Amino acid sequence: MHIPTIFDNDYEGDIERYSISDEKFHHLEKVLRVKNDSIVKLTNGRGLISSGRISNKFITISETELKQRDNKVNIFIAKLHDKTRMRLLIEKLTELGVQSITIAPTENSQKINITPEKINSWIIGAIEQSGVPFAPELLIEKKIDFEKFPHSFDISGDNISNNIKLKNFAIGPEGGWSKEELERFKHISKLSNFTLRSDTAALVAVSLMM
Template sequence: MSHLFLNKDVYSCILDEQESVHVVKVLRLKEGDAITVTNGNGIIVSAQITKADHRKCGYKIIEEQKIDKRSAARIHIAISPTKNIERMEWLVEKCTEFGIDAFSFVLTEHSERKNLAVTKLEKTSFAAIKQSGQPFLPVFSELIAFNNFLKQDFSAYEYKLIACLDEDIKPTIMQLVPANKSCIVLIGPEGDFTGSEVQQAVEKGFVKISLGNSILRTETAAIASCHILNLIQEK
């Protein structure tokens, strides 16, 4: 595959400025050179540069390919962002490599990070699809307060899970979720959710789960959940 670029409106045949700069000034590609463009939603086109402009690089489509998802089941991780942004970038990278449909970011009582540059995480995710060959870019939601997050419509998910550290005996993802079922997993901050937050989630239909005997870092818990759900889909 030639160099891969993102254009959410792949049929516009014009790359945005960031991608255009990479084509023209970083890679020094010229008119007539081959590139590959994806919309991040399963459409990949082989293309040829028609205008090597670092602000609006134009291309013409030579061949189009539509890639279907491995499974109709959606995987959604909702997480309280860590204080260290590099750990957030790492989890986004790894979850994208495994395969994930959506990320949500929730502000909880114990959250150490109160703001989040989601656009930077989207760039990390796009770099990961280039590396892994995943043709699907996850959907990113802006940081939202926990109580407002719970007011959203989760009817598209057959399984709604919350990973927490209370002393109740809890099932694991493997014990609960069968293949071909959409699932959203809530992951708390360092220090976990408060008891009140867990109760609010349970009242909204979320089921408490365990991720094993070890106490995992926030980002590790997210990656583990994503990987387990992908393994379930591949059974």
């Protein structure tokens, strides 16, 4: 049974009765068809998750738990030209529980205008849909830091089992890494014998590294 989740960055778990904002309540009532006395979850995206029963615009908290993050996966990606695919990628990375998502241009990435606010809204949507209690840290940079992300993927790389413990890694753009960029990575692994799309490669890599 799917239990709706509300994300509130300011929630600290120190209250017995939580007041739902008009916007969140409208979504629960009109879109999700949540009825009075239904169970609803509440999280701040930092591991704290509570559950309780809804009554009008309030949740009476009955249980609160502080979850610990099981993995420390940090991923670098470039923006995808297709905003729908970009949104799906951000949502899936959130659901998988990555610790951080760093986004920056690369030599072959395409210029596309997606604001941090828009990306954060996708993250929140994924949390509220899936119930995962962790929001990845979103970092927008001007370029990739090869010291922070020493590991990437290419069909010319080593067997991924040799680098499976490297939790900070970069996914190449849709145009692929340039020769100069590839030479700056300390470790290069192979995910497949074929060229994967950037979003596919990201999800495969995260799943294997978790």
